[in-house]
Amino acid sequence: MNTKRRSVLIDQPMQRRHRPDYILVLLSLVLLSIGLIVVYAISPGLSAQKGVEANYYASKQIIAVALGLVAFFITAQLPLKSLRTIQKPLIVLAVVASVLVQLFGQEVNGASRWLQIGGISFQAVELIKFALLIWMASFLTQRHKEGELGSQAKTIKPMLIAVGICSFVVAVVQSDLGSAGVIVAMMGSMAFVAGLPMKKVLMFAAIIALGTFLAIASSPYRRERLAIFMNPEQDCQNVGYQACQALSAVGSGGLFGKGIGGSVQAYGYLPESANDSIFAIFAEMSGFLGTSVLIGLFIALFSRLKAIIEKAPDTRTRLLVTGILAWLSTQALINIGAMIGLLPLKGITLPFVSYGGTSIIFVTAAIGLVFNASRYTTYGVNSMALTEGKRYDDPADRRGNRRTHYATVSRRP
Amino acid sequence: MQPPDKLLFTPVQRIRIWYFLLLFVCSVFVVRLFYLQVIRHDYYKSAALTSQLKQxxxxxxxxxxxxxxxxxxxxxxxxxxxxxxxxxPKMIKDPAKxxxxxxxxIGGDAGEYExxxxxxxxxxxxxxxxxxxxxxxxxxxxxxxxxxxxxxxxxxxxxxxxxxxxxxxxxxxxxxxxxxxxxxxxxxxxxxxxxxxTDARGVPLAANDENILKEPEHGEGIVLTIDLGMQQQLEDILKQGVEHAKSNSGGAIIMDARTGGIKAVANYPTYNPAEFFRVESKDISVFENKIVSSPLEVGSVMKPLTMAAALDQGVVNRNSSFHDQGYFKIDGATITNVEESGGSGQRSLNDILQLSLNTGATWLLMQMGGGEINEQARTAWHDYMVNHYRLGKPTGVEQGYEGAGTIPDPSEGYGLNIRFANSAFGQGMTATPLQMAAAISSVVNGGTYYRPHLVERTIAADGRETVKKPEVVSPNVVSSKASKDLKEIMEYAFSKNYRAYGGMPKLRNEFSIGGKTGTAEIANPEGGYYTDRYNGLFMGFVGGNEVEYVIVVRVDEPKIAGYAGTKAAGPIFVSIVNTLIDNFGVTPKK
Incomplete structure (x- = not known):
């Protein structure tokens, strides 16, 4: 027992638990609440358009958040090591879900992304992202340990193949370029932070750029969207409709917004008011003040993740949280960027805020993992020292306060 | 383990670089939001209102x-x-379905819907x-x-x-x-x-500063002078009468001589106003109230008016008579009578109406000119037609497309004397049956021209009722003496002729019934008159001590044998009179 424990300690020296990052949880809850409030406020309008009961959307969102909290508690308690064991089943599940979506999926705007299971619609891409995140973290950790991170054959090739397959499935088969972008950003960021040689990083970037270009050029639907993005107001009545309505919603919010119940654009003008376009509705309700606060909240959340990455106890944790940060941040930026006319429209959700159970459950599950990891961060000792050949407990890294640095964990993540 | 010197940036440095990029993008977003929401706010506000604010x-x-x-x-x-x-169509995804x-x-044609x-x-x-x-x-x-x-x-x-x-x-x-x-x-x-x-479908959202409401002012309700029963009876009578006369169309009007209020107006054939769209375009004349809209040469029903004018001017009196040689030569044209008029002889005013003498009407006109048709006669008769009887201009009744009719000018044009002689017996001029009803009404009611009208009262949206008083347009169309005389002469004419109309086995002496037939020639658009087509008219009244209702009937081009006025319009008039007496309480003479 003792020897086993010791070996574990050598392998993963920071296994001592300390107080986790409650601010992270608090920020997540605030973001979830903003989403709930917006969905609640526009629920009557959405329901009227669809002819369902007035609180249909609000009550579904409450259920989604409740399920999200359950997911959070599960992943927050899950031993991080066990991720390795669920990695394979997750990949199998993701593949099955992709196939099912292709066979029975609901088609929306020429893209089949949704799977109806009973009364619940499930977005397969969320599972794909999550499975890929877990796999990439282990894969890169493995290669890192082996010192093969820069290896063409052992690292770059399998990674490119994985990215290629996943983005092909998501972007081409499911026609979801936004999510493909998130996947690429997530994997790229993980590889980058893992320590991929800069040459490879640049090569990687070039491949992504080429892939994006091909993806856009290959589909008339995307070419059209890009053209509209360049000049949305030219065709406000047809293809540019959503972009124009989104800008109208954001712009008409003004400095202080129209108030929580004040959104008009949600009443059938702005498509996907509750999901993809929820940022624009929020902007209409809360004005520049509200949008700045929302972006501030996201930055605050991301800064917590960044701090955890910096002080991650081991490579796996570091890469896992990096992947989550990259996922959440690129997804948020792609979503918001489209709403404010800086990026072409992509059908992806704003993490935490958008209506939709699948998105919320996976996002909260990811936050659970981060919360979990925040219990094991190191202080004082730069955990990255490991990669620089230093021992984790080199006294030189101590502050010289003669205390063990584990004793002061209570105030930090 | 990878030697550290091979790494360009450490992982911590890398995540910081990464995070810095993220912060940079976020700050770009915030700047963009400031631009959209604060600087361009007014533009987007009005852009949003353009689609949201609906009128x-x-x-x-x-x-x-x-x-x-x-x-x-x-x-x-x-x-x-x-x-x-x-x-x-922009919102319909599957038109076929x-x-x-x-x-x-709801039925219908799916292809057409699609x-x-x-x-x-x-x-x-x-x-x-x-x-x-x-x-x-x-x-x-x-x-x-x-x-x-x-x-x-x-x-x-x-x-x-x-x-x-x-x-x-x-x-x-x-x-x-x-x-x-x-x-x-x-x-x-x-x-x-x-x-x-509103929402995108156009349903107004709850109270909003931008909302403006102006309540509608509902239309006024209208109560007509029309009597339901009379209208129903008149339509039945007219239909039977027109069919009996083998005519294609006709019309009739009952007007209250004491007020000018129209009690019933019938046209045949008719249509269903609820399904007006089913009327084919070649038949749209069925929409017209021809009693009001369609002037025609009225023929002999004009003679009572000519006579009343002469009586009123005092150029003839109740006992006047003239020697009728059977014709008059005027401006080279010859005015003759119908064969049944009995040839030449001394004729009284009674005879002129009873026998419907064209020469008699011409003689009356001559009396207005001191014995001949001249400018004085023409001007006097024109004055009566236009200013007393108000022919040649719309009456102002509440009907669309009211016709005015035409009255020849007394001093402009050629052949004026023969034209005016013709007008004395209702040819060469046109008038609507309504104009004739209003004119004869003013002659037999003692001389007051009431404006013909249909509106008895209006009801405002709030329920307030405004009764419309009969409007006296002219209080002395003819003198009361002339009125009384003419009424008697028309009663005489009816009493002598009623058997020819049928429908009244014995003269109903307890009532005052007067009437005059008209068999009007129809002008041929190519010149002259048709020799085989006539319109049958009848103009008359019924009442007790005072005239209550005047009635004008027209039957267009009847094919029945005999004079159109007598055989086609006369029976309809008699039926109407019978109905008014029997069902609508005409007060008997005392």
């Missing part, structure tokens, strides 16, 4: 129309809510006049892009009754023909306006 007409309710029924009032035109089915569903629900749902417009009318049930059935289909709009519609509890008099309301809500056209503005009211922020 609606709140339709005013069209006034209903009622008629008299004894002492009661009954509605003859009401409103009913119907629905129009409208598609927004939508068309099929609609056909299964075509209409593929039009390049955002407002395509699929079907009109749906009932409430049909509307609810279609709404239940919940086809996105298919909506129903309220479209109030006129209904007619009395069916086709008084169709031409009422007119109809077209799909644009405009009154066409008859009362609906003449009183369109009053009936229609003033539409209200709602400016409101």
């Amino acid at each position: 609606y007409e709140i339709p005013a309710e069209r006034g209903i129309i009622e008629v008299q029924n004894g002492k009661e009032r009954v509605p003859i035109v009401l409103n009913e809510m119907r629905y129009t089915l409208v598609a927004d 939508a068309a099929r569903l609609i056909r299964e629900t 075509t209409k749902m593929k039009l390049d417009t955002r407002y395509s009318i699929l079907a009109k006049k749906l009932s409430r049930q049909q509307k609810e059935d279609v709404s239940r289909l919940e086809i996105p892009g298919v909506i129903t709009a309220e479209a109030p519609q006129r209904t007619y509890p009395q069916g086709t009754l008084a169709a031409q008099l009422l007119g109809f309301v077209d799909d644009e809500g405009q009154g066409r023909y008859g009362l609906e056209q003449a009183l369109n503005d009053k009936l229609k009211g003033q539409n209200g306006q709602l400016k409101a922020i």
Whole structure:
């Protein structure tokens, strides 16, 4: 027992638990609440358009958040090591879900992304992202340990193949370029932070750029969207409709917004008011003040993740949280960027805020993992020292306060 | 382990670089948001309002129309809510399926629906006049892009009754023909306006600063002078009479001589105003109230007016007579009488009307000129026609397309003397039956010209009723002496001739009944007159000590044997008189 424990300690020296990052949880809850409030406020309008009961959307969102909290508690308690064991089943599940979506999926705007299971619609891409995140973290950790991170054959090739397959499935088969972008950003960021040689990083970037270009050029639907993005107001009545309505919603919010119940654009003008376009509705309700606060909240959340990455106890944790940060941040930026006319429209959700159970459950599950990891961060000792050949407990890294640095964990993540 | 020196940046440095990029993008976003939400706020606010703020007409309710029924009032035109089915083709994803569903629900042609749902417009009318049930059935289909709009519609509890008099309301809500056209503005009211922020389907959202509401002013209700029973009887009588006379069309009017109020107006053939759209375009003349709109050469029914004018001027009196040689030569033309008039002889005023002497009418005109037809005669007669009897100009009755008729000018043109001689017996001039009814009414009621009218009272939207008093246009059309004389002469003519009309086995002496036939020649557009076509007219009155109703009947080109006035119009007049006496309480003489 003792020897086993010791070996574990050598392998993963920071296994001592300390107080986790409650601010992270608090920020997540605030973001979830903003989403709930917006969905609640526009629920009557959405329901009227669809002819369902007035609180249909609000009550579904409450259920989604409740399920999200359950997911959070599960992943927050899950031993991080066990991720390795669920990695394979997750990949199998993701593949099955992709196939099912292709066979029975609901088609929306020429893209089949949704799977109806009973009364619940499930977005397969969320599972794909999550499975890929877990796999990439282990894969890169493995290669890192082996010192093969820069290896063409052992690292770059399998990674490119994985990215290629996943983005092909998501972007081409499911026609979801936004999510493909998130996947690429997530994997790229993980590889980058893992320590991929800069040459490879640049090569990687070039491949992504080429892939994006091909993806856009290959589909008339995307070419059209890009053209509209360049000049949305030219065709406000047809293809540019959503972009124009989104800008109208954001712009008409003004400095202080129209108030929580004040959104008009949600009443059938702005498509996907509750999901993809929820940022624009929020902007209409809360004005520049509200949008700045929302972006501030996201930055605050991301800064917590960044701090955890910096002080991650081991490579796996570091890469896992990096992947989550990259996922959440690129997804948020792609979503918001489209709403404010800086990026072409992509059908992806704003993490935490958008209506939709699948998105919320996976996002909260990811936050659970981060919360979990925040219990094991190191202080004082730069955990990255490991990669620089230093021992984790080199006294030189101590502050010289003669205390063990584990004793002061209570105030930090 | 990888040697550290091979790494360009450490992982911590890398995540910091990464995070810095993220912060940079976020700050770009915030700047962009400031630009959109603060600097460009006004632009986007108005852009949003352009689509959100919609202006609606709140339709005013069209006034209903009622008629008299004894002492009661009954509605003859009401409103009913119907629905129009409208598609927004841009919102319809599967027109074929939508068309099929609609056909299964309300019937119709699926192909036609589909075509209409593929039009390049955002407002395509699929079907009109749906009932409430049909509307609810279609709404239940919940086809996105298919909506129903309220479209109030006129209904007619009395069916086709008084169709031409009422007119109809077209799909644009405009009154066409008859009362609906003449009183369109009053009936229609003033539409209200709602400016409101709406959802994308156009449903106004709750109270908002931008909302403006102007309540509609509903149209006025109208109570007509028309008597339901008289109208029904008149239409029946007219139909039988016209068919009996083998004519294609005809009309009749009953007017209250004491007020100018029109009690009944019938036209045959008729149509159903609720289904005005079924009338084919070649038949649209069926919409016209020809009693009012269609002037014609009235023929001999003019003679009482000529005589009244002569009596009133004092150029003849009750006992005047003249030697009738059977013809007059004027301006090279010859005026003759019909064969049955009995040749030459001494003729009294009674004879002139009883025998319908054209020479007699000419003689009366001559008396106005001191023995010959001259400028003085023409001017005097013209003055009576235009200023006393108010011919040649619309009466102002509340009807669309009122005709004016034409009266020859006394000093302009050629052949004036023969033209005026003709006009003395109703040729070479035109008038509507309504004008004739109003004129004879003023002659036999003691000399007061009441404006012919249909509106007895109006009912404002708030229920306030305004009774419309009969309008005296001229109090002394003819003197009361002339009036009394002429009334007697017309009674005499009727008493001598009524057997020829049939329908009254014995003269109803307890009542005052007078009348004059007219068999009017019809001008041929190519010149001259048709030799084989006549219009039959009858102009008369019924009452007791005072005249109560005047009646004018016209039967167009009857094919029945005998004089058109006598054989076609006369029987209709007698039937009307009988009905008025028997069913509508004409007061007997005391």
